[in-house]
Amino acid sequence: MPKSHFQQIKVGAKGARSGSLKTRRGVVDTPFFMPVATRGAVKGLEPSQVAATGAQVLLANTYHLHLSPGEKVIKKLGGLHQFTGWRGAMLTDSGGFQVFSLSKVREITEDGVTFKDPKSGDTIFISPERSMQIQLELGADIIMAFDDLTGLDATARVRTEEAVKRTHRWLVRSITEFKKLTKNNASPPLLFGIVQGGLDKKLRAKSLEFVQSQAVDGVAIGGLSVGESRSEMHSMLKFLAPLYDSSRARYLMGVGDPIDVRYAIESGIDMMDCVMPTRNARHGSVWVTDTKRLNLNNAKFASDPKPIDKNCDCHTCVTGYSRAYMRQLYRSENPLAGSLASIHNLRYLARTTEEYR
Amino acid sequence: MPKSHFQQIKVGAKGARSGSLKTRRGVVDTPFFMPVATRGAVKGLEPSQVAATGAQVLLANTYHLHLSPGEKVIKKLGGLHQFTGWRGAMLTDSGGFQVFSLSKVREITEDGVTFKDPKSGDTIFISPERSMQIQLELGADIIMAFDDLTGLDATARVRTEEAVKRTHRWLVRSITEFKKLTKNNASPPLLFGIVQGGLDKKLRAKSLEFVQSQAVDGVAIGGLSVGESRSEMHSMLKFLAPLYDSSRARYLMGVGDPIDVRYAIESGIDMMDCVMPTRNARHGSVWVTDTKRLNLNNAKFASDPKPIDKNCDCHTCVTGYSRAYMRQLYRSENPLAGSLASIHNLRYLARTTEEYR
Numbered sequence: 136m137p138k139s140h141f142q143q144i145k146v147g148a149k150g151a152r153s154g155s156l157k158t159r160r161g162v163v164d165t166p167f168f169m170p171v172a173t174r175g176a177v178k179g180l181e182p183s184q185v186a187a188t189g190a191q192v193l194l195a196n197t198y199h200l201h202l203s204p205g206e207k208v209i210k211k212l213g214g215l216h217q218f219t220g221w222r223g224a225m226l227t228d229s230g231g232f233q234v235f236s237l238s239k240v241r242e243i244t245e246d247g248v249t250f251k252d253p254k255s256g257d258t259i260f261i262s263p264e265r266s267m268q269i270q271l272e273l274g275a276d277i278i279m280a281f282d283d284l285t286g287l288d289a290t291a292r293v294r295t296e297e298a299v300k301r302t303h304r305w306l307v308r309s310i311t312e313f314k315k316l317t318k319n320n321a322s323p324p325l326l327f328g329i330v331q332g333g334l335d336k337k338l339r340a341k342s343l344e345f346v347q348s349q350a351v352d353g354v355a356i357g358g359l360s361v362g363e364s365r366s367e368m369h370s371m372l373k374f375l376a377p378l379y380d381s382s383r384a385r386y387l388m389g390v391g392d393p394i395d396v397r398y399a400i401e402s403g404i405d406m407m408d409c410v411m412p413t414r415n416a417r418h419g420s421v422w423v424t425d426t427k428r429l430n431l432n433n434a435k436f437a438s439d440p441k442p443i444d445k446n447c448d449c450h451t452c453v454t455g456y457s458r459a460y461m462r463q464l465y466r467s468e469n470p471l472a473g474s475l476a477s478i479h480n481l482r483y484l485a486r487t488t489e490e491y492r
Numbered sequence: 493m494p495k496s497h498f499q500q501i502k503v504g505a506k507g508a509r510s511g512s513l514k515t516r517r518g519v520v521d522t523p524f525f526m527p528v529a530t531r532g533a534v535k536g537l538e539p540s541q542v543a544a545t546g547a548q549v550l551l552a553n554t555y556h557l558h559l560s561p562g563e564k565v566i567k568k569l570g571g572l573h574q575f576t577g578w579r580g581a582m583l584t585d586s587g588g589f590q591v592f593s594l595s596k597v598r599e600i601t602e603d604g605v606t607f608k609d610p611k612s613g614d615t616i617f618i619s620p621e622r623s624m625q626i627q628l629e630l631g632a633d634i635i636m637a638f639d640d641l642t643g644l645d646a647t648a649r650v651r652t653e654e655a656v657k658r659t660h661r662w663l664v665r666s667i668t669e670f671k672k673l674t675k676n677n678a679s680p681p682l683l684f685g686i687v688q689g690g691l692d693k694k695l696r697a698k699s700l701e702f703v704q705s706q707a708v709d710g711v712a713i714g715g716l717s718v719g720e721s722r723s724e725m726h727s728m729l730k731f732l733a734p735l736y737d738s739s740r741a742r743y744l745m746g747v748g749d750p751i752d753v754r755y756a757i758e759s760g761i762d763m764m765d766c767v768m769p770t771r772n773a774r775h776g777s778v779w780v781t782d783t784k785r786l787n788l789n790n791a792k793f794a795s796d797p798k799p800i801d802k803n804c805d806c807h808t809c810v811t812g813y814s815r816a817y818m819r820q821l822y823r824s825e826n827p828l829a830g831s832l833a834s835i836h837n838l839r840y841l842a843r844t845t846e847e848y849r
Contacts, residue, residue: 438565
């Protein structure tokens, strides 16, 4: 097992823990939420604006960046940080999730996944080795093992056990390739393994046990927040909570609703990511409390002089942009609407995680 | 004639002049270019980002704001500055240009213009008096008299002389209404009259003479940059140059190409506005020189590490966003592309005007 990069500081009464994760781009405080910069940029926001929300780590999608502009181009331009202007730590996913969710034609063999790029029609092959190669060329600070994602459709349920076993074999291959490629690297990125198993607790426990037996810096829970009910997801998080070892960071993939963020943190999770806060913002939906959202398109805000939330410390609320002005921006299809609302929602989630540090 | 708010500082060798215009929101240096905030906001930019390009005065469109959210709402919210967050001076146009360019069904009588809002289908009436009322409710610092715009189509040419005469009668009515509405106002906005006359030099000279005989704080040249050739426009600017009196600001409406901006300034113009720099930016077109533009969508920039212009002092170039990154933003339809390019183009024009101060 590699030297631990995660330092647990304390475990709170509710089961939440605070700590720090050491990356080659500095130490970040946990728990934290990662905004999603799919193609290297959060929609409508400069990196400095994202950082000002309190975000420490940015997530970029390997699948999208592989297709365009390609890892060779990004490497040539000095890597993801130089390319995007983001100065903090970056995490790339393995590409697995997008392969399964976005591409219709795909063939899974023991070797890897072959699929058609829906845009260009090109045939693309990704395997654990290719995923490691691509992510290392991109230059992220935290990279993910390539997994066989199990969805929730009927076919996928049948595949669950097989998919988990394959995920484990692919994790071993990911680690082997990672070691090979980083053996001369004085400060390699962190590598996280992914736990699968759908909603089957026995399988999940086995998968977690396997991942924790491997030389990984962190443990990610994949295959949740993919269509199951909230109570199913929470039940699984509660089940897994006592099974983690304390020396590694725990990352719940694809979760960003404040209620789930809190539940996850109180189930021992350290990191999360989701496109929801920024996607919702672009459509006019902003958080005021965990359970109350405003739809800024609503006519009732037409002459409302109040900021989104008078108690919020985000740039948008502090500057004093009114709900009336925000509504005017949405009505006039001004992308500034989405940018200002994204700042608010990202700050909302960052503040939520900060409460637990 | 009102007390002059324009102070001429010097006239350069090429005929350009520098000066200052005193508004109730502070003194602004001339010549200057005004970014366009159609519905109260420049697309994709916060007011602070617009100000950082060197812009001193923002233009908002009376027509659009009248339709939505309406001057009553804006007044209730504390006026345009409070509503939009722009702290500098603001200018509103009279609504005349949009009535003529955007609405298909319109009836012009001596009283005013009746037209159908293309969106709601509502019948709307604007007259010199209504335009003054709306603009004063909006709360701009420089407002424009309501004119009868003469386009360049065949029918309009026939109407030119009649339209100029009506523009003059409407100017007198605008001034009367303005005086009535501002008589108890200790610091009223500035009122500008508009010169029309199409491409007819004799008519233009008469129109300028008339406008300059009235109690206006500035003289605007309307009805240019509406489809005529560049040489026709330049010829008219050159013709008018010796006819201005030196004590009033001169505003050329709707011009924003750097070549025309220079030509106008060297023909004695102090102020200009145009949507072009920001509209072009959103489509990927940015200035490197007055005659050279880059199209950042172009595949040749895919791995170009250079900023748009290494000699540019705008935020986008100074921060170091590369052409490759800009192209990636356009390709991924990230509105940040348009925002960063708008900053560049607005700074380019602001710098152009600063050269003459």
